[in-house]
Amino acid sequence: MSLGAHYTPYHPKWYRRRVSVWWWLQTWSYTRFVLRELTSVFVALFAVVLLWHIWALELGPEAYARLLVRLGTPLFVVLHGVAFVFVLFHSITWFNLAPKAMVVRLRGKRMPDWVVVGSNYAAWLVLSLAVAVILLRR
Amino acid sequence: METRVGLPAEDPAASRLDAEIPPGPIERKWERHRFDMKLVSPANRRRYTILVVGSGLAGAAAAASLGEMGYNVKCFSYHDSARRAHSIAAQGGINAAKNYRNDGDSVFRLFYDTVKGGDFRSREGNVYRLAELSLNIIxxxxxxxxxxxxxxxxxxxxxxxxxAQVSRTFYARxxxxxxxxxxxxxxxxxxxGLGSVTLFIRTEMLDLVVIDGRARGIVTRNLATGAIESHVGDAVVLATGGYSNVFYLSTNAKASNATAIWRAHKRGAFFANPCFTQIHPTCIPVSGEYQSKLTLMSESLRNDGRVWVPKKIGDGRPPDQIPESERDYYLERKYPSYGNLAPRDIASHAAKDVCDEKRGVGPGGRGVYLDFADAIRRLGESVIREKYGNLFDxxxxxxxxNAYRVPMRIYPAPHYTMGGLWVDYNLMATIPGLFVAGEANFSDHGANRLGASALMQGLADGYFILPATVGDYLARTPPGGVDTGHPAVEAAEAEVATRVAQLLGIRGMRTVDSFHRELGQIMWDHCGMARNEGGLRYALGKIPELRQEFRENVRVLERNEELNQSLEKAGRVVDFLELAELMCIDALHRAESCGGHFREEHQTPDGEALRDDERFAYVSAWEYTGTLARPTLHKEPLAFEYVHLAQRSYR
Amino acid sequence: MPATVALAVARYRPEEEPAPTLQTYEVPFREDWVVLDALNYIKDRLDGSLSFRWSCRMGVCGSCGMKVNGTPVLTCAAFLSEHLPGPIRVEPLDYFPVVRDLVVDLSDFMRKLKKVKPWILREEEKPLAEGEYRQTPDQLDAYKQFSMCINCMLCYSACPIYGLEPSFIGPAAIALAQRYNMDSRDQGARERLEILSGYDGIWQCTFVGECTKVCPKNVDPAGAIQQYKLTSAVHWLKTLLPWGAR
Amino acid sequence: MGRPITPFLWLLFSVGGTVSALLFPVHLFLTGLAIPLGWIDPPRYEALIGLLRHPITRLYLFVIIAFPLVHWAHRFRYTLYDGLQIKHLTALIVVFCYGAALVGSAAAAYLLWNIP
Known part of the structure; x- marks a missing residue:
């Protein structure tokens, strides 16, 4: 049930520009959009890293020790550094766009955007602290 | 060189036009008339085709309503979307006598205010109907x-x-x-979507087809391809707006023009009160010689803004350094009971007076202050922002x-034309089957239109009056009977094609716009906010000269087959050049001042418009008799049974 | 402030050239001039053949949208002074066929707009005699933002998805559908659902967000689309339930 | 291709996006940067495996692995479409993206189920 791109009465002389394959490099805002979308790659990579952690823990203390050594190599540190930047970018864009996607109403009045954004950041802070405390508990 | 100068002699034998206003008490006329109308049965409506030209408030409303009733409707717009019509630019609101405020409003009061506001040059029957319908419109x-x-x-x-002294204007910011x-x-x-209306965009009407004395079709030009086409139908509705752009600089959209009504006029429709033009008091002043359009600031601003100029001549101080005691709030001073809410013609004229006294402000001294400082102090900036924020922006x-900090500067500018094609009570022109709605007709505003009444009239015409009266007309005529192969259609098409070819063939040196600008200057100077016999005679000498030069020296570019904006514009300017002359003839013949028509020879000692009801209590309706011939004047006498003729006072 | 400023204007004369080219004009610089004034100056004094559409010059008719230095704007609101030193590049809106110079053809949008039924739909119309529909300021507030759309097409021109997938209904049409969906007087949300959440509807959108950024009327089409995604997803979940919406 | 399940995929995408936005930065910072760089001491094996045995931890880990994978699959799919203009390869892309997410989620489920 596609509407199709009808251009009737399409005048043969009217000029239609083709979109370049490099359209996303033409303006910074498009590039930023594509970078935002590519954060998902790092999200997925880190999910795989988490899998690896679990696997190593399951194999036993030696495997866990090897994992720690492996994580300390420059390659992994750099990879994690890059991933961290992208994941942060993901978090920030995700929180900032949240009020657009979700309108919160309280007694009929629309909550201002900053309230929605603010509560996202607050939740982020609380959850991060909780994870850190639980994970690093001795 | 051609001339058609002159004041038509007072012709006592001028034919009297009859508007066919139904008999009976005024509050029963429309109801009674509707009852007396003939009806087309719903099953038969599909067989009638109605051509609606224009898709602004009146046109879109008429086309939608007639389509909904089951007629086969074709609607034409020269824009690329019907919603671009200039009705969008109206800011302030729409009147309706709902009396929500319990401040004593009523249908009769709206009727009374409108007749009085129009300076007793409108038809009581029409105005009452308008006031009645205002409730339904909302x-x-x-x-x-x-x-x-x-x-x-x-x-x-x-x-x-x-x-108005009551609160009856409904608004959406x-x-x-x-x-x-x-x-x-x-x-x-x-x-x-339902298939009852076909919309033709980028299609401009260039002529009316009259067959056996009835309006049966239109000739159009496709603005994108240049194709000349014809459409025939059983009735034609013109809802093509006003002609303020004859002044070149006006608040109207750039494309607004008089072509449709002017071509219909040349086919036999009388043109009523062409000199009744409204100069709106609150516009942003002209800021340079290259300006191509003026911008209206809503009249609603006068609710809270106070209009003033310095008392001293040539006071060059910035507004915040002029103390209260040295300011002249001239509207409040001259019209204490209405103050800043005096009607438009009066407010405009007062602004012109203070600027003529060299007390105007801003570049060129052509401006007055509209000051919100008091209102902001009283109500707070946020209230003002909520009410008028987008206007301030x-x-x-x-x-x-930033008008929250410094007063706005405003000056009058051409805005609306009360004149237009003459129509009877049914909104039918002197050509049977030709209906005219909205600003394109002359019907309801007399010599001056009150704020927030244009939207009301356009919608009353489109939603309620035409659907009834067009049906009544169609019920008396069998459907169909002509097609685009009819000799009259072909002749009209050929005429249009010839006109286009002529314009393309001139190949002169001057741009179309330069002619338009020159015409606008002549009209503004001599047929604008104030008029006098000498100036009008001068203009009547100048306009034919300009027309002649246009014919020899205009430069229209390129060819017909494609989008050619200079060709579009040239056709419109040709019509303005003719219409301007009729405006001056009308202004010259009407030796009185009323509403927007201010003849300097006719004013009270304190500078107010001085009507001559003895001689001019009529609608002047002009019949076209050829480019070179003097137009013939027809008169529709006006009788005032409910609102008694009186010198208008807003003091 | 400079005395003059250069404008590089896209010209396309279909009878002469296969693709648009840029032509540079030197116009006087004035503080209070917008790009549209400069174009009018060119048309009036330098080159009468330049074609572009405009109408109201007050930001409501939606006719004069063009790309200025790569960003879609209303040229009646784009001050020359914001784009100094120049040359200021003026081009037609992206993704629509160019008719001539700066004039584009919007038929595609006109056709799509109709599909989302942007008018009040009611199961039963109330007779006029019963008076007006009531609506509280809060109910008005729910859709008011979306009612500001002037169909200027800047959002389409800013949307790469529309460029890549011309069948996409697009930002303004969806925002206008939402304008009616959110109106307390409207009962047509179900009728619009099929087209809005269909193949060419909201799911094409990847939330680039540029439509909202270029909107001169703060309509926020991107928000409208994302909000509708949630509506559509909730509707989908409900259809799973045995007693759910059909 | 009709897409009746798009709303469902979008819901998973949104959940994945939210979960990863809230929780990934802290996990990534601790395990990927702070610990390897020696800014803090790594948790002891016994503590971690003890934590891992708790059913809530297992559920938590499944959520923060599976949903973000679908989040990636959904987002990356459109990035491939638009960035490379290869929408004609829809079937292949869909199988690759969602397939990979499915495999990853299954692996997570398997590992988390089999913790000693």
């Missing part, structure tokens, strides 16, 4: 989804406007026209000044 618009401002309980909010037009546009789109966008 409900209809609300049902269509117009986002009117609301009060806490969910009822509509309203405010006051010029020329500063964009009422836009929202009303969207309402009508949606109704139209809906009918397009627009002002800042155009002038770069």
């Amino acid at each position: 409900d209809q618009c609300v049902a269509q989804g117009v986002p009117f401002a609301r009060e806490y309980g969910g009822l509509l909010d309203n405010r006051s406007f010029g020329g 500063g964009q009422t026209g836009q929202q009303l037009l969207l309402g009508a546009y949606q109704a139209l789109q809906r009918q397009v 627009m002002y800042e966008r155009i002038t770069g000044e």
